[in-house]
Amino acid sequence: xxxxxxxxxxxxxxxxTVADDIDFNLKPGDRKALIGPNGAGKSxxxxxxTGILAPTAGTIRFDGSDIGxxxxxxxxxxGIAKTFQITTLFQEMxxxxxxxxxxxxxQGRGYxxxxxxxxxxxxxxxxxxxxxxxxxxALADRTVSDLAYGQQRLVELALTLxxxxxxxxxxxxxxxxxxSESHLIVDAIEELPKDLGVLIIEHDMDIVFRLAKQIIVxxxxxxxxxxxxxxxATNAEVRELYLGAGHD
Amino acid sequence: xxxxxxxWGPALALLIFAxxxxxxMPFNLAFLTRILIMVIxxxxxxxxxxxxxxxxxxxxxxxGAGAYSAGLFAxxxxxxxxxxxxxxxxxxxxxxxxxxxxxxxxxxxTLIMLTIAVAAICHEIANKARDLTGGADGLRGIRMxxxxxxxxxxxxxxxxxxxxxxxxxxxxxxxxxxxxAPFGLSLRGIHESPDRMAAIGVSVxxxxxxxxxxxxxxxxxxxxxAAQVTQIVSLESFSFTLSAEALIMLILxxxxxxxxxxxxxxxxMFVHHWAAANDPFNWLFVIGxxxxxxxxxxxxxxxxxxxxxxxxxxxxxxxxx
Numbered sequence: 001x002x003x004x005x006x007x008x009x010x011x012x013x014x015x016x017t018v019a020d021d022i023d024f025n026l027k028p029g030d031r032k033a034l035i036g037p038n039g040a041g042k043s044x045x046x047x048x049x050t051g052i053l054a055p056t057a058g059t060i061r062f063d064g065s066d067i068g069x070x071x072x073x074x075x076x077x078x079g080i081a082k083t084f085q086i087t088t089l090f091q092e093m094x095x096x097x098x099x100x101x102x103x104x105x106x107q108g109r110g111y112x113x114x115x116x117x118x119x120x121x122x123x124x125x126x127x128x129x130x131x132x133x134x135x136x137x138a139l140a141d142r143t144v145s146d147l148a149y150g151q152q153r154l155v156e157l158a159l160t161l162x163x164x165x166x167x168x169x170x171x172x173x174x175x176x177x178x179x180s181e182s183h184l185i186v187d188a189i190e191e192l193p194k195d196l197g198v199l200i201i202e203h204d205m206d207i208v209f210r211l212a213k214q215i216i217v218x219x220x221x222x223x224x225x226x227x228x229x230x231x232x233a234t235n236a237e238v239r240e241l242y243l244g245a246g247h248d
Numbered sequence: 249x250x251x252x253x254x255x256w257g258p259a260l261a262l263l264i265f266a267x268x269x270x271x272x273m274p275f276n277l278a279f280l281t282r283i284l285i286m287v288i289x290x291x292x293x294x295x296x297x298x299x300x301x302x303x304x305x306x307x308x309x310x311x312g313a314g315a316y317s318a319g320l321f322a323x324x325x326x327x328x329x330x331x332x333x334x335x336x337x338x339x340x341x342x343x344x345x346x347x348x349x350x351x352x353x354x355x356x357x358t359l360i361m362l363t364i365a366v367a368a369i370c371h372e373i374a375n376k377a378r379d380l381t382g383g384a385d386g387l388r389g390i391r392m393x394x395x396x397x398x399x400x401x402x403x404x405x406x407x408x409x410x411x412x413x414x415x416x417x418x419x420x421x422x423x424x425x426x427x428x429a430p431f432g433l434s435l436r437g438i439h440e441s442p443d444r445m446a447a448i449g450v451s452v453x454x455x456x457x458x459x460x461x462x463x464x465x466x467x468x469x470x471x472x473x474a475a476q477v478t479q480i481v482s483l484e485s486f487s488f489t490l491s492a493e494a495l496i497m498l499i500l501x502x503x504x505x506x507x508x509x510x511x512x513x514x515x516x517m518f519v520h521h522w523a524a525a526n527d528p529f530n531w532l533f534v535i536g537x538x539x540x541x542x543x544x545x546x547x548x549x550x551x552x553x554x555x556x557x558x559x560x561x562x563x564x565x566x567x568x569x
């Protein structure tokens with residue numbers, strides 16, 4: 001199968017089960033969202049898929065081959081990329097340098113010694129395209145730490161896209177961004193390449209319902225339900241979970 | 249041409265400055281040579297700590313490895329200076345690589361303690377292996393052939409100075425190229441955000457090991473140079489003091505750029521020289537005051553002084569931050 005295929009994924013920390021027998025598929029072009037209350041195990045799931053955590057049981061396949069033994073960096077090179085819940089960028093570099101690094105690494109030039117990092121026309125053109133795509137051209141030579149948080153979010157999205165991923169996991173892409181700016185992020189996500197498989201982990205229901213074609217509800221490490229936005233919106237259990245009908 | 253001047257102008261100015269000094273202080277060539285050797289060591293530390301962000305207080309381990317191996321090579325195998333430098337570089341690289349395989353799995357304080365431990369172990373081995381290293385008496389009897397078969401080492405240290413200057417220039421150009429290349433950019437990357445580097449598909453561990461190894465090779469060259477020019481290797485070359493002084497010079501000058509270490513080393517060595525000549529007992533006080541002043545007023549090192557001063561001139565606040 002093309003894309004990501006997760007079967008029976010389980011993670012226990014001592015007696016605590018944070019991922020419980022999760023089955024999950026993400027094909028090219030998918031737009032899925034993972035929602036659930038705090039502590040449901042959303043970030044754990046993301047960390048299991050990206051290789052930051054090792055599962056207790058279960059398999060993860062990518063394009064049909066088992067990627068279980070691979071570490072985070074190897075999975076990225078296969079095409080599984082993610083953005084962080086808290087912006088994680090090279091703060092003291094310019095926006096342009098932030099985009100140059102992932103491209104150079106993708107090209108396998110990370111160990112290159114005697115050629116200027118900025119001397120390859122092809123790479124610089126690619127950086128320019130990304131800057132244009134995310135409307136960051138005016139900020140290209142500013143240091144990232146000088147940018148507003150919303151702008152940094154966009155840089156992170158552009159940086160991740162520079163890896164030319166095939167599967168993209170967005171961990172609360174709009175977290176910490178003022179509501180007035182969050183539409184910029186949502187627009188940028190809508191513009192992502194059509195053949196990219198995207199999983200969005202998000203709290204903000206407006207964003208989820210705008211972006212996702214398929215929604216997965218996670219509760220206590222277990223998938224409660226998976227369905228279209230309409231199915232989820234009308235599901236009694238989900239409503240109870242989110243509207244807190246009657247319980248603490 | 250303009251880009252060339254911009255890239256290499258300051259380096260050429262430094263070279264002219266060094267040559268000028270050699271004419272101004274013709275009877276202090278040995279002192280100037282010692283500064284040049286320290287510049288190489290501090291540059292190696294800058295690569296490891298300033299660029300790659302690897303906290304170390306044990307750079308002397310690689311310096312000492314380079315010094316002893318170059319000394320032994322000259323005594324037992326071949327007294328050619330350039331070959332000796334290569335041997336020193338290899339020795340520094342090998343020690344850095346082997347110890348780095350373990351050290352680079354750690355961070356922060358643990359890493360600092362382990363780097364100190366490696367240098368201490370090397371120190372003790374050199375101390376105990378008296379038959380080979382001369383122990384506390386130092387490794388003696390190093391007699392070098394003429395450099396490139398042309399320039400014999402002389403009593404005043406003229407050859408030593410020019411030889412060291414050539415070595416500094418080569419190391420400097422090498423590092424200038426490296427830091428502008430993709431590899432250099434990736435070192436800044438692992439310094440600023442190892443998490444992000446892993447998330448763009450980089451094996452941070454191997455990148456750190458590589459940086460530490462390259463830094464080790466350069467420190468090895470510094471040690472080899474010292475052994476050849478002074479014709480003796482003492483246990484001091486593995487000492488904690490040497491690592492610490494190199495770190496102070498780096499911080500004085502400014503980390504994460506190449507001119508900082510050069511400037512910091514020159515200033516430290518000259519102030520040290522001058523203060524120790526005036527007051528042999530309290531010279532450390534002057535050094536301490538200078539370090540305090542720089543850390544408080546120029547946290548990015550003396551290299552940042554012009555920038556800070558212009559900002560002060562414009563009445564800007566928070567200069568230097």
